[in-house]
Amino acid sequence: MAKHRFLVNEPWVKIWRDEHGVPHVEGRDEIDLYWGLGYCHAKDRGLQMLLMRILGRGQASEHLEASHAMLDIDLFFRRMNWGSDAAVEIDKLTPRAKEICLSYCRGANEYFTQKTPWEFKLLGYHPEPWRLEDIILLSRMTGYLTLAQSQAEIEHLLVEMVQAGVSLAKLEELFPGQLNGLEEDLIRNLRLGHRLVPAAVTWNVALPKMMASNNWVIAGSKTASGKPILANDPHLETNRLPNVWYETVLTHGDRYALGATMPGLPGILIGRTNDLAWGATYTFMDAIDSWIEQCRDGRYLRNRNEWAPFRERKEIIHRKKKTPVEVTFYENEHGVLDGNPKQEGFYLATRWSGSHTGALSLNHSIEMWHAESVAEGMDHLGKFESAFNWVLADRHGNIGYQMSGLMPKRRVGVSGLVPLPGWKPENDWDGFVDYRDLPRCLNPEQGFFVTANNDLNAWGKIKPINISMGPYRAERITELISQQANLRLYDMMNIHFDVYSSQAEEFMRILEPLLPNTAAGRILAEWDCSYAKHSAAAYLFEQFYHRLLQTVFGRHGLGEEVTGFLAQESGIFVDFYSNFDRILLSEDSVWFAHEKRDDIFRRVAEEALAVAPKPWGNMQKLTLRHLLLGGKLPKLAGFDRGPITLAGGRATPHQGQIYRSAGRVTSFAPSFRMIADFAKDELHTNLAGGPSDRRFSKWYCSDLKNWLEGKYKILKP
Template identity: 50%
Template sequence: MFKLPKSQTIRIRGPRPKNLRLTRDEHGVPHIHANSIDDLNWGLGYCQAFDRSMQLQFMRILGQGRLCELLDDTEDNLNIDRFFRRMNWRRDAKKVIGQLEPDTLSWCQALCDGINAGFRARRVSLMRLLSGEPEPWTVTDIILIFRMTGYLTLAQTQAESERLFIELLQNGVSDEKLSSLFPLEGQEYDRELIQKVKLPERIIPLELLWQAAIPRMMASNNWVVAGSRTKSGAAIMANDPHLEVNRLPNVWYEAVLSCPDYQAMGYGMPGIPGLLIGRSYDVAWGATYTFADTVDSWIEECKDGKYRRGKSWRKFEMREEHILRKKNLDHVEVFYENPHGILDGDPQEPGFYLSTLWSPANYGAAGLNAARQLVTARNAEEMQHFSGQIESAWNWVIADRDNNIAYQMSGLCPKRNKGWNGFVPGLGWDKDYDWTGFYKPSELPNVLNPEQGFFVTANQDLNEFGTASPINMPMADHRARRITQLLSDDKKQDIASSRDIQMDTYSLQAEEYMAILAPILKEHFNDCLLAEILLDWDKCYDRYSTGAALFEAFYTELRQLVFQDEQISPELSRHLREQTCLFIDFYQNFDQCFLDSNSIWFKEKSQHQCFSDAFEKAKSGFVSITWGEQNRFKFTNILLQGKVPEYFGIDSGEVPMIGGRATPHQGQLYESAGRKTSFAASVRIAADMNESMLHTRTAGGVSDNPFSPWYMSEIQGWLDGTYKKLKP
């Protein structure tokens, strides 16, 4: 395939800030040199538009709910448009802009000016051919993208889990079994009332979002290590955010920023100012999603377009959305809103419905004000303060040049009345279920200079580190425990060991299962070659492991065998596997059932019998294959989505993925609606505060242009687990 020549400079067409200079290093990463922070952001915006014009426009079109108007008018895209119109992430944009500090507003506007200059400079692009001349980028668009990245498939996962609880209850699953899967301890709920709640068909099944350009965020790892445990004697920070990696371009955009006031390098997201993870001279910081419950639902009693509040009836606010369509009649949709969020249903029809609210939905100013400060923080405590102000839910780990390490959770975490954790739906007519404010960052989990000399986050339960307990549905702790194991030994840590941890494929989950399965294999399958393979398996999901592939076959059969009875039909079980996040994000909830021999799920058959039957079924259908042969995917363009023949070079060939759901190097592949979805480290970064550089690797490249030499330039290095060096 034809590729444009490599260039070390980025040509700026038209007016630009004085003394602004844009260059590229040997990896294509833009280095932006300017006189001020605002001028740096102008240059960052220009580079984003130059390298990611298609991605910027595509994400904005999605967020605005205008796919049918500007790109492809299909019924699936109409449903995607309806979803984004429902979320209405441009709401109160003028109010948010008015709450921005003057310096933040200037900083945001500088990014917009740079993006618009970049749009004008990049005259030829596929997106321009499909949707026409790009509209000017505005601060409202920044707010839109800022909110999208904080909700989609992150807070959304919590909302889906809470709805799933209702769906299972309405399908007749017993309270006892529901309690084994969800955080219901101490929660009171009216089963009969929840049975009456009308759940309209989902506007958009999850697999449709996955088919769009939405980057599906998943798990992530980050950690910090004090100098007492490192070879250099300085603190180390490492981070590898996990999300859907089989899309080009990568969701992250890498840059180096230099002006007289500061230098910083790392990753931001196209359409958002500044850097979200990375390092300055003084501080390094990384982020993972925290799985705090920032989404709640309430049961609303409705009739005649009104909802009950105490003994009175109040009108909903009506919002009418007009979706323009290229090929069909325009679609008009009405949404009903009250202080509990957006109603899922039509209140003209009497009945009980759900309203749902995400806590940062109407906010954004404080987060942008804080984001501007991230690169200016001089030490770990300042970074704790700034990161804690961000309204979406993240785990921030921090290291500074003075050898301090820290952790801070961020997010608008609601205060609820005692007795209600927010997972089961509240009663909309009862004021005791209203939020009473938000926890201060100082009340959320946070740590400064932990006694053990390191701190790890991997989406696990971290409530013990705060006075508030905002997490009620954490992910499994296998990755966190494995990283803790590797950091706890006497070996001094360095950049190489950080890389080794990020690439580690040992599964503590498999270890737990094999402790039960191994005696069964020895007792009942002692002459079976496949049993020998599992017994000899080192619990690593590496490329050439047959044991990993066989264990996954067993695990799949066990899940289907146990989690399917008179209450969970085969159809419902398939729905849970293919159209919900439950098996993907919260597999440990099932593990707790399967690994407990006294679990309620083993009433018909014993745990011993279920494990034996699952292995029998797995071995009968198992074709000898390595994990690298089975766990494979292609990098595909987010706009063209695999529709162009491979020889054009728009997509990659198939590549193997190491790791599994429970390994530090996560390597999950799922197929939904005929499309593969992959979850792995989207980028890897590591910083030793004794150095002035950042060690990084991107799954993809800098550019979204298939003809650019920087389109897939880092894929091989990402597969190999090597770092490149990012220097000022």
Template identity: 40%
Template sequence: MSDKKSRRIAGNEGEIRLSRQEYGTPCIEATTLEDALFGLGYMHGTDRQVQMWLMKVIGRGLASEKLQGDDDLIAIDRFMRWLNLGGAAATELPLVSEQDRRTIDAYVAGVNRATEGKIPFEFRLTGYKPDAWTAEDVLLVAQMIAFVGLVQTQAESEKWIIQMLQNDVPPAHVKELFPYLSDDIPADLITILKELKGIQNIIPDTVVWKNIVPAFSASNNWAISGKKTASGKAIYCSDPHLGLQLPPVWYPVTLKWQKNYVFGATVPGVPVVPIGRSRRIAWGLTYGTADVCDYFIEDVKDGKFRRGDSWHEFTVREEVIRPKKKAPLTLRIYENEQGTLEGEPEQDGYYLNMAQATRVYPGTMASSIDGFFGLLRAEDSRTAIDCFKKLRFMPGNWIVADSEDNIGYQLAASVPKRRDGASGLLPLRAWQPEDAWQGLVPPEQLPAQFNPPQGFVHTANDDKNHLAKLNAMTVPMSAWRAQRIEKLISEGERFTPEDMQQIHYDRVSAQAQAFMQIIRPLLPDTENGRLLRDWDCRYSANSLAATLFERIYFELIERVFGENGFGRDVMEVARQETELFAMLHGNFDAVLLQEKSLWFGERSRDDWFREAIEAALQHPPERHGDTRKLLVQNMFFAGKLPAFLGFDQEIEHIGSRATIPQSQFFYTGGRPASFAATFRMITDFDADGVRFNLAGGSSDRRFSAFYKSGLADWLAGRYAHIDLE
């Protein structure tokens, strides 16, 4: 179909009509849902073939073999073979129901119809000839979505705790930084942690692949009941925050079959709609920050692992990587019933074993596929919430609104049952029977709400443990975005979709407001001091005060936790070159805002703040926009082509880690990375329509009219409107 306005193709059960809407997003009209998803596969294959097959090649650990045999891609392949997402997909596929398998197969047939015999020029450059898309590839991509930014974020946080204890950060300091770390930290455990062998980074430093895979690391969603809207009907809003790239990860689409319709954001490679609006319901998700993985310590002797007083053989999986123009590499990966060992047990001693609940308890992906297809048919919020409970392949904060003015929230996740006293943040001793997992926490015990009295529900990756009887979320993100959303909604009435657009683009920082209460009385009577004293805590491109605040904030972080903790150089790397600080800044903020803290040592909080203020205000301020320039890169060429070719786009990424439209900025593997609201959707049940915008377009073809078609509107805060009738 490329850039054509419309065409018709034959589906499995009838004719399918394809047409283009705003930003090139397709409208797919068919007789049955299966044929509508056949059409979705056809359009994914037409517009995003490169994105899909890159995910497939990377997910299977074949990047150095199929694309380029450089060291970066070899490191990625080693990690992906260790992770074995392809093996997990193969395990889950037979568990998918017969009906769901037919639906997946219809989508796969559409993909292969569109891509048959086609080799994009990017792949011609590398000599890669794409094979057929399969049902197993669908589950592979879903597994990648579940791991990157979700399980990965939790695992990195737990690994950081281990490394802090290995490097003699006092346990009391660690527990203050991670308040859900309720476990005792005995001296003998610290001794064992220092003796660990084969420990590795959870993600290799060369993380070029992470720009291709959607990481729901930070997002917002909310629903408002009719008692607070101008129409008297519910309004639903979503703005998932992912890395910026061209094309964007999201692929918006309208599906129509019989008397049904669904508009929503899809991920090419998978026939599901994680954020959408149908005739009766609207739904979406944010990252749920639930703890779905643990590290276990394995006691290894003569290549065997201990359980109680007995020793057992590992299952050894051999993987061969065949990089282009290089000798093959053979990996031996050691696994047991708990998880996958880090390193090869060539010496006796202690090793880390990473356990993921979805791998220990198979069936979560098959259940999730069934839940996603159920959402496309759901008629009300209660039914949708039952579908949410099945979506346990990843931790998700799911919100729904319906045409009968019901609103609800449900955390869905595969949270393991741990022994009493185990938070999940400290590694467990695998040889002790009492430390073993005891199944999964039932969905009914996870945080949830339905038609709350305040008339709205919202999530922003914040702590929702108060809505349940257990602490499923052990490393929630900061509450700053959630607090700002809650303030704006709770103080307002008679909301309209236009009001929701204003909230989507509101750049007042609740974090800055909290810190400025301490900073303002300590400011000197200088030009910079007066400029910052008068700041309204709103980030804008031309703001000078916003830049001064950012300088003070990062001086505080690097002084208190660097000079007085990890070392300033380590803290600077963690802040600027990984996404770990981007996810955990709320933990650091909570310490800095306390009047007294172990991290302050013998000094007062005000002493630390005064020192940071003095250092930060020494130099002239810069315009905020000049400090936030970001090159949004083509996902394949990654900024390597000349600017005049137009594959990339420079923007000013306005805001901060704490503004509703999150503006995180850091480097991974030497490449710029970011979090941003790459897709926004607003729908009022007063009408059969949606408003949305997109940080790019529908096509991954640079010279398509739909490559950057939505980017200008996204930057300007304008929304397209689609009438679904």
């Protein structure tokens, strides 16, 4: 230990960095370990923690800036009200979990009493101590933000499409089997106050967006060592500094945990211990619903002839050097109303199943330190209240898969995608599905399991997914695993960096014979469906694909202006491209407006390929921007890094999506990669960034080069 420079050197806890800057916490007991983790989070990611809390409390206008965009963010978080009833959740913590969370807070506050991020001093913000209530708040925020960008948007899009007059036949093709209970006339009469999730909120850089990801686990029967291997690469917004994830090594006696944490929360979220490894992706579980409420005089209709009052909640939003804003929210058992019920009409009320949660997830996250088998890990992770796909492996050779999340029990025949009349009791939720009925499996026959935001309903007793991102990444990873024997660590690394698109392969089967005999057409005809940085064909295919979306769904359906907005300023075509692809690849569709598919492909190809080819990498430039000061200072100041070039596309295992949303550039890429091979007590990782959010720290962006070049550092206890 003498070779290390200690950050903390006490008899009960020692903290030091390895050669990669990753902090190692050695505790006298488990309680002391979490004191050390809280201390590390505050030291290295204090800016990230405190920004998250400011945003979650709806206090950005008070402490950051008083712009209209910031007011929208505050209004959203005040509407969600995730800080409410935290005391109730705290009372649900087990005695040990509560002691650990308190120890974590003490560690964070120990550092914050010594130093707080200088950026807040410039803003005149003096943070309060970190509390148990803040842990509950962040657990809810991180659980919901995936839905805020996906499920709520697609449900809102459905409402707007009905109101715009899109035919039921077209909607049925876009959302097959999901429209039971749809009352078009009722939805057309809805008064929409504003977007349920303001774009400014969805894409604020301080907030983690755990949207697209890959994970897989392979049994020892298919590996060279005879031991299981688990891999994970969460695909989050990468154009931010610091990274969402914070790596750490925790040790107590001969027990260890290696992996990635979320600053502000105690516990390893993905990683491994001596006995068990686990990784996560997002499930696309539909855990958010809207109901149509008939309102008048501040009341809402119940049981066809009873009128009940809303609960009124008044909030005051303080704004820097501006007059405070007072706002009233109206709530009932279906959530928060999107409108003013004192003005007669039909409005939406929206509820997320995890709005009043946190304790159960914390209790079981902390228990993962002691879990010794896949079966035990499945029981803990399955009780998480947020929706994730977990893959697991243990030192005994077992592998498994478990979905988590509070899945509402709905009446038979409805999916949750369609807003239903709130005055009919049969449309209410009837509790939540038991986690053992969610998709899960232990030691699958094929000897491996893959999740990549695809449809996994077949593995459960119930079907929690009504719309998934698409099957392509999962299919490609499955293909790569299936075609090899004696798999090794470097095979996992190759899969992490694979840029072959099964989606493009499907389109090219139709498109290739229809391509024009031009230079661009010939380049595309010879394409290997790889989104390598140098590929001109990948660039040309994307020109074709986006023009095809605009033609079929713009000219023939939603209107070119709306389709252009969805493609250029939203995540709809990014998150749910599989629904649109299903129509584009069909031999016939009502969206084709009586044209033949091949004729549309041929015409669109001629139009789209009338461009000069260029390398795909030219379109894939991305700057990593500082959370608070990104784009506000000269490049030489060093707060922003890049530009970097991303390989990959929307449907490649190495996802590389760069697009605009809410007026700013955002991205989905593998922000963190990890591989756990039970042949050794170690974890191979790389991170798009570094351990620290301190610009002048040597660890600010220390792992980015490894991340770009495909090099993995090794974390050891």
